[in-house]
Amino acid sequence: MTQANQTQALAQGRKLRFEIFRYDPQDKNDKPKMVTYELTEAPGMTVFIALNLLREQQDPSLQFDFVCRAGICGSCAMVINGKPTLACRTLTANYGDGVIKLMPLPGFELIGDLSVNTGKFMRELAERLQLWLQPLQDEANIHRLEKPMAPEEAAKLYELERCVECGVCVSACATKQMRDTFVGAVGMMKLARFELDSRDARSAEDFYHVIGNQDGVFGCMTLLGCQDNCPKDLPHMQQIAYLRRKMATTLVEHERIAVVNQ
Numbered sequence: 001m002t003q004a005n006q007t008q009a010l011a012q013g014r015k016l017r018f019e020i021f022r023y024d025p026q027d028k029n030d031k032p033k034m035v036t037y038e039l040t041e042a043p044g045m046t047v048f049i050a051l052n053l054l055r056e057q058q059d060p061s062l063q064f065d066f067v068c069r070a071g072i073c074g075s076c077a078m079v080i081n082g083k084p085t086l087a088c089r090t091l092t093a094n095y096g097d098g099v100i101k102l103m104p105l106p107g108f109e110l111i112g113d114l115s116v117n118t119g120k121f122m123r124e125l126a127e128r129l130q131l132w133l134q135p136l137q138d139e140a141n142i143h144r145l146e147k148p149m150a151p152e153e154a155a156k157l158y159e160l161e162r163c164v165e166c167g168v169c170v171s172a173c174a175t176k177q178m179r180d181t182f183v184g185a186v187g188m189m190k191l192a193r194f195e196l197d198s199r200d201a202r203s204a205e206d207f208y209h210v211i212g213n214q215d216g217v218f219g220c221m222t223l224l225g226c227q228d229n230c231p232k233d234l235p236h237m238q239q240i241a242y243l244r245r246k247m248a249t250t251l252v253e254h255e256r257i258a259v260v261n262q
């Protein structure tokens with residue numbers, strides 16, 4: 001459909017056709033299926049707004065997640081016409097033929113319909129990789145003065161803190177989909193955030209023991225699905241390359257010490 005036709009169709013309130021994955025894993029008698037709904041498009045309509053209208057007007061049992069409606073909470077991620085992305089940031093006008101197919105994000109536990117348990121995944125990832133600051137000094141001392149951080153370092157950490165844990169990069173990564181034990185881009189990005197933090201006590205060798213293997217930085221096949229689809233445009237490849245260089249240097253140093261000690 002040309003731009004002019006699309007604008008005209010919108011002005012007339014064209015009919016959108018939604019093909020939505022429906023399945024309730026709690027119901028033993030239910031089977032996965034695609035269900036079709038129709039809705040009149042309104043100007044500026046997002047997939048999220050459309051889903052809310054469908055739930056309000058046609059089917060109150062439709063399951064999907066949202067909190068912020070502004071691309072901040074990461075809850076509304078789903079696969080829209082084959083692409084994992086955020087429903088609240090996706091305009092229905094992007095789809096010229098008015099057909100929109102919605103599937104839940106693959107690679108996560110399905111709660112029902114379009115709702116998946118990304119929270120459980122992120123919690124398990126945090127425990128596996130110890131994604132929290134491990135300070136240089138353990139002892140709490142309320143009299144200690146705050147240590148200022150260099151603005152360049154703060155800017156790097158801030159960039160990586162922008163992740164909204166939507167799970168899109170996990171679903172878009174073919175390596176992760178083929179090999180469940182692979183850490184995935186979100187885990188490596190979050191670990192890079194602590195590796196870059198001068199307040200963290202962990203050495204390059206400590207990080208090497210966590211991700212210096214095929215399930216970590218050496219397992220990434222640079223397929224770019226994470227970076228191409230991340231709704232926050234985070235620099236996955238740059239961070240994975242950084243960690244890979246760091247881990248490779250640690251490995252060489254490891255081998256050198258082993259040879260010297262023989």
Ligand code: SF4
Pocket residue numbers: 074162163164165166167168169170185186189229230231232233234
């Ligand atoms: S890195 Fe990007 S795609 Fe991955 S969870 Fe964070 S915001 Fe979502």
Ligand code: FES
Pocket residue numbers: 065066067068069070071072073074075076077086087088089
């Ligand atoms: S509802 Fe929060 S990111 Fe879409």
